[in-house]
Amino acid sequence: MRKIVIAGNWKMNKTVAESVKLAADVVAAAKNIKNVVVAIAPTYLALAKVAEVINGSNVKLAAQDVHWENQGAFTGKISADMLKEIGVDFVIIGHSEQRSYFGETDETVNKKVKKVQSLGMTPIICIGETLAERQGGQLESVLTRQVTGAYEGLSGDDALRTVIAYEPVWAIGTGVTASDDEAQQAHAFVRNLLATRFGNSVAQSISIQYGGSMKPENAAGLLAQKDIDGGLIGGAALKADSFLGIVTPGETLDK
Numbered sequence: 001m002r003k004i005v006i007a008g009n010w011k012m013n014k015t016v017a018e019s020v021k022l023a024a025d026v027v028a029a030a031k032n033i034k035n036v037v038v039a040i041a042p043t044y045l046a047l048a049k050v051a052e053v054i055n056g057s058n059v060k061l062a063a064q065d066v067h068w069e070n071q072g073a074f075t076g077k078i079s080a081d082m083l084k085e086i087g088v089d090f091v092i093i094g095h096s097e098q099r100s101y102f103g104e105t106d107e108t109v110n111k112k113v114k115k116v117q118s119l120g121m122t123p124i125i126c127i128g129e130t131l132a133e134r135q136g137g138q139l140e141s142v143l144t145r146q147v148t149g150a151y152e153g154l155s156g157d158d159a160l161r162t163v164i165a166y167e168p169v170w171a172i173g174t175g176v177t178a179s180d181d182e183a184q185q186a187h188a189f190v191r192n193l194l195a196t197r198f199g200n201s202v203a204q205s206i207s208i209q210y211g212g213s214m215k216p217e218n219a220a221g222l223l224a225q226k227d228i229d230g231g232l233i234g235g236a237a238l239k240a241d242s243f244l245g246i247v248t249p250g251e252t253l254d255k
């Protein structure tokens with residue numbers, strides 16, 4: 001049995017006051033959601049206030065990144081301890097925007113995954129190919145490199161405490177979504193990689209989200225695919241009704 005996990009990545013959007021309002025709207029809209037794990041990832045600045053708003057609800061708190069060191073001279077960075085202290089459950093790691101704009105590598109992803117897990121939080125490990133890589137026939141080699149790098153040194157038990165987000169870079173924020181079939185094929189490939197590394201039983205237990213212009217109109221089709229276990233949502237997570245329009249189809253699915 002795999003959990004359906006749907007997380008809203010608010011990116012660099014919403015002031016603290018706006019984040020508090022959106023979090024309250026999500027809590028209200030999600031109050032009857034039982035089978036989907038719902039998480040929201042505001043900016044670092046809004047995490048503590050949003051933690052107060054969602055306290056006691058079924059909505060979990062996610063952070064958009066973390067640094068792997070414990071503390072020290074790392075200007076602009078936030079440690080895992082700091083996230084843990086305010087009640088963060090999930091940490092998004094290796095988002096394509098981090099990889100392409102801020103120098104994230106498979107090695108730094110791996111360090112962050114280990115650090116987050118050492119404090120009992122769950123990494124959401126983002127992977128995915130660019131359009132050029134897909135068109136150049138490199139989809140499988142890119143996913144293999146990213147998965148191998150992210151899980152370097154992890155045991156099967158560690159792997160069970162991870163979530164993957166497969167996000168084709170060409171679909172993020174573009175309005176273009178992978179078709180149900182394209183997404184399913186990539187997810188099946190990733191699950192197969194996990195099975196080769198950790199065995200089938202572990203691979204079958206890891207939730208693999210889809211991300212890339214997911215919205216209420218295409219969520220049901222994507223979520224119905226055998227190996228798609230949720231979503232990492234950008235633009236459509238910035239309003240409670242569109243976010244819940246993606247969460248709700250997940251309620252009745254059995255993975």
Ligand code: PEP
Nearest residue numbers: 172173211212213234235
């Ligand atoms: C994302 O940022 O992870 C994402 C999938 O964004 P969007 O839904 O806007 O494509």
